[in-house]
Amino acid sequence: MTDIDTTELSWDDWDELKSPRPDTNDFDTVVERAISRRGFLGGALAFGSGAVAMGTGLLSSTAVKAAGNAFDFTPIDVATDFDIHVPEGYQWKPLVRWGDALFSDANGAYSAETGVDLAMSERVFGENTDGMELFEVNGKEVIAVNSEYVNPKINLPSDADGTPRTADEVKLLQNLQGVTVMEVAASNEGYRIVQDSPLNRRIHHNTQMTMDGPAAGSLLVQTTADPEGMSPIGTMNNCGSGRTLWGTYLTCEENFNGYFGATGEEPASAGNERYGIGAEGRYAYEKFDARFDIANEPNEPHRHGWITEIDPSDPNSTPVKHTALGRFKHENAAMVQATDGRVVVYMGDDERGEFLYRYVSNGTYTEGGDTSALLSDGVLSVAKFNDDQTGEWLDLTPETTGMSAEEILVFARMAGSAVGATTMDRPEWVAVNPTRVEAYCALTNNKNRGVKANAGGDETPVGGPNPRETNRYGQIVRWTPVDEDHTASTFAWDLYVMAGNPTVYDNEYGGSENITEGNMFNSPDGMIFDTKGMLWIQTDGDYKNEGDFEGMGNNQMLVGDTQTGEIARFLTAPYGAEVTGLCWSADLKTMFVGIQHPGGSWPDGEGKPRSSVISVWREDGQTIG
Ligand code: FEO
Ligand code: CA
Ligand code: CA
Numbered sequence: 312m313t314d315i316d317t318t319e320l321s322w323d324d325w326d327e328l329k330s331p332r333p334d335t336n337d338f339d340t341v342v343e344r345a346i347s348r349r350g351f352l353g354g355a356l357a358f359g360s361g362a363v364a365m366g367t368g369l370l371s372s373t374a375v376k377a378a379g380n381a382f383d384f385t386p387i388d389v390a391t392d393f394d395i396h397v398p399e400g401y402q403w404k405p406l407v408r409w410g411d412a413l414f415s416d417a418n419g420a421y422s423a424e425t426g427v428d429l430a431m432s433e434r435v436f437g438e439n440t441d442g443m444e445l446f447e448v449n450g451k452e453v454i455a456v457n458s459e460y461v462n463p464k465i466n467l468p469s470d471a472d473g474t475p476r477t478a479d480e481v482k483l484l485q486n487l488q489g490v491t492v493m494e495v496a497a498s499n500e501g502y503r504i505v506q507d508s509p510l511n512r513r514i515h516h517n518t519q520m521t522m523d524g525p526a527a528g529s530l531l532v533q534t535t536a537d538p539e540g541m542s543p544i545g546t547m548n549n550c551g552s553g554r555t556l557w558g559t560y561l562t563c564e565e566n567f568n569g570y571f572g573a574t575g576e577e578p579a580s581a582g583n584e585r586y587g588i589g590a591e592g593r594y595a596y597e598k599f600d601a602r603f604d605i606a607n608e609p610n611e612p613h614r615h616g617w618i619t620e621i622d623p624s625d626p627n628s629t630p631v632k633h634t635a636l637g638r639f640k641h642e643n644a645a646m647v648q649a650t651d652g653r654v655v656v657y658m659g660d661d662e663r664g665e666f667l668y669r670y671v672s673n674g675t676y677t678e679g680g681d682t683s684a685l686l687s688d689g690v691l692s693v694a695k696f697n698d699d700q701t702g703e704w705l706d707l708t709p710e711t712t713g714m715s716a717e718e719i720l721v722f723a724r725m726a727g728s729a730v731g732a733t734t735m736d737r738p739e740w741v742a743v744n745p746t747r748v749e750a751y752c753a754l755t756n757n758k759n760r761g762v763k764a765n766a767g768g769d770e771t772p773v774g775g776p777n778p779r780e781t782n783r784y785g786q787i788v789r790w791t792p793v794d795e796d797h798t799a800s801t802f803a804w805d806l807y808v809m810a811g812n813p814t815v816y817d818n819e820y821g822g823s824e825n826i827t828e829g830n831m832f833n834s835p836d837g838m839i840f841d842t843k844g845m846l847w848i849q850t851d852g853d854y855k856n857e858g859d860f861e862g863m864g865n866n867q868m869l870v871g872d873t874q875t876g877e878i879a880r881f882l883t884a885p886y887g888a889e890v891t892g893l894c895w896s897a898d899l900k901t902m903f904v905g906i907q908h909p910g911g912s913w914p915d916g917e918g919k920p921r922s923s924v925i926s927v928w929r930e931d932g933q934t935i936g
Contacts, residue, residue: 423918
C-alpha cells in the first residue's frame with residue numbers, strides 16, 4: 312500500500328483503504344454467486360434488449376428510448392476536455408471560485424501559486440463546493456453552499472506530501488471547509504457575489520454550534536470542553552444539502568470520520584469500527600488540535616455526522632445539530648410536508664452497504680408557527696426493500712433495536728442493522744418530486760455488492776433495488792408511499808434508471824432501456840427536482856473514458872423526464888471534476904451548478920484548479936427550471 316498517494320484518493324476509497332470491509336465471503340462463494348447470477352440472466356437478458364424482465368424492478372413506464380426530444384434543448388455529446396459544455400443557446404460563467412473574496416478586505420487573498428493564507432481563510436469562498444440552496448431574505452437572494460473537503464496538496468503547496476505540519480496549517484484547512492452563506496445579485500454581466508453583504512458568512516470546523524433532540528446532552532456526546540454535551544464546535548465534510556419548509560438551510564455531515572485520529576491508545580468502540588474511525592486521520596488534525604485526538608476525546612466524533620440547520624437570514628444565529636435525524640454519513644436531506652402536516656425528511660447514508668432513512672416529526676408544520684421541535688421530536692426509520700417491489704419503513708425504537716434512545720441516534724447504523732434494514736449501493740441524494748407523491752434516491756455504485764458484507768457484517772446480497780453484483784455504474788430507485796402519504800409505513804418501488812454501458816455490455820451492465828449510447832453515464836450522485844418536476848442528475852464517477860466507462864467521458868449533469876423515462880445530457884464538467892450542487896435564482900432564469908475537484912487549471916486556465924459554482928442561463932432569457 313506504500314505506493315498509494317492517499318491525498319489523491321476519494322473519501323470513499325480512502326475509507327476503504329483505512330478500514331477495509333470484512334471479507335465474509337470466500338472466493339469460492341463469490342464465484343458461485345457470479346455463476347448463478349449469469350445463469351439467471353441467461354433466461355432474462357432483458358435489461359439492454361427491450362423486454363422488461365419480471366423481478367428486475369423496472370416498471371414498463373420507464374422502458375422508453377431516450378430521444379432527447381422531450382426537452383427544450385438539444386442534448387450534448389460527451390466531453391473529455393478541461394472545459395464546461397452546455398447546449399446550444401445556453402451560456403455559463405463562474406459565479407464564485409475557491410479563494411474568491413466574500414468581503415472586500417480579502418480581495419487578492421488568493422494566489423495562483425500559494426492559494427489562500429490563513430489570515431484571510433475565513434473571508435473567502437471555501438474549496439470543493441457541494442450541495443447548495445438559494446433563499447430569498449427580505450428581497451435579497453442568498454445562497455448557502457457547502458465546501459465538503461480540501462485537497463491538502465493544493466492548499467499546502469510547501470508540503471510535498473500534502474500533510475499539515477503545523478497547527479496553523481491545520482487551521483487553514485479547517486477554515487476552507489464547511490459552509491458559505493453569500494448574497495448574490497444579478498448585474499449586467501450576470502450574477503455576482505455581493506461583497507460585504509451583512510448576510511455573508513463563513514461557517515467551518517471551528518464555528519460554535521448547538522445540539523437538540525434526544526441525544527443532545529447525553530453521556531455519549533459529552534467532552535472535556537463541553538461537559539454538558541450541548542455545544543459542539545464545527546460542522547464538517549458538508550456534502551449534500553436540504554432546505555426546510557420554514558426557509559433555513561440543512562447541511563449534511565458526511566465523511567466526518569476521516570478527521571479523527573489517535574496519538575495514543577485508540578479507545579475500543581464498536582461504533583468507531585462501524586463508522587470507520589481509527590488511529591490515523593486524513594489531515595493529521597489529531598496531531599495539532601487535541602479535539603480531534605480520540606485517545607483524549609473519545610466522544611468528539613459522536614458530535615459529528617449529523618444534519619445541521621443554519622438560518623441564512625441571521626448571520627449571528629448558532630447552527631443546530633439535530634440528533635433526532637440520526638448520525639451517519641449524511642448525503643443530503645430531502646424535506647417534504649405530509650398531507651397531515653407532519654414533516655418528513657428522507658436521508659441517505661453514503662457508504663457501501665449502508666441504509667436509507669426517513670424521519671417523521673411528531674408535530675405539524677404551519678406557516679408562521681413554532682418550528683423549534685419539528686426536527687428534534689420525531690420517529691427515525693430505516694428502509695427495507697422486498698424483491699416484490701414493495702417495501703416498508705422500520706422504526707428505530709428501544710423495543711425494535713434493544714438500544715437506548717441515545718444509542719439509536721448516535722449509532723444509527725447499528726440500530727438499522729438490528730432491525731434488518733436493506734443494505735444499499737451507497738445511497739447518495741434523495742429528491743422528492745414536487746408534482747407527484749414519490750421520491751428518488753441515487754445509488755451511486757458499489758463494488759462490494761454481492762462480494763463483501765458492510766462494516767457491521769450485514770450481507771449485501773444481489774437483489775431488490777441493488778440488482779447487480781459489483782455494481783460499477785449505479786442506479787436510481789424510486790418509491791411511492793401507499794395512500795400518497797409520505798408518513799405511511801409501506802411503499803411500492805421501482806428503478807427509474809440503471810446506468811450502464813450498452814456499447815460494452817449486452818447484459819444488465821448495459822443499463823436499463825432508457826440508457827443509450829447518446830446519454831450514458833455512471834455513478835449518479837447529486838439529484839434535484841426543478842419546479843416542473845424534471846429530475847436533474849449529477850454524476851461523480853469514473854471519468855477516464857476507457858474500458859467499462861468508454862464513451863461516457865467526463866462527469867456530467869443530465870435531466871430526466873420521470874414520466875417517460877427519457878434522460879438527456881445537459882452539461883459536461885471539466886476533466887477530473889464531479890458535478891454537485893444545484894439551485895436556481897429566484898426568477899428561475901439562472902441555474903447555479905457546483906463543479907468540485909476540477910483537474911488541470913480550470914477555470915482560470917493557469918495556476919491551480921479551483922472548485923467553483925457556475926451560473927448557467929439561456930441566451931433568450933427564458934427560465935431554465
Ligand atoms: Fe459527498 Fe456521497 O458524496
Ligand atoms: Ca455526493
Ligand atoms: Ca459520490
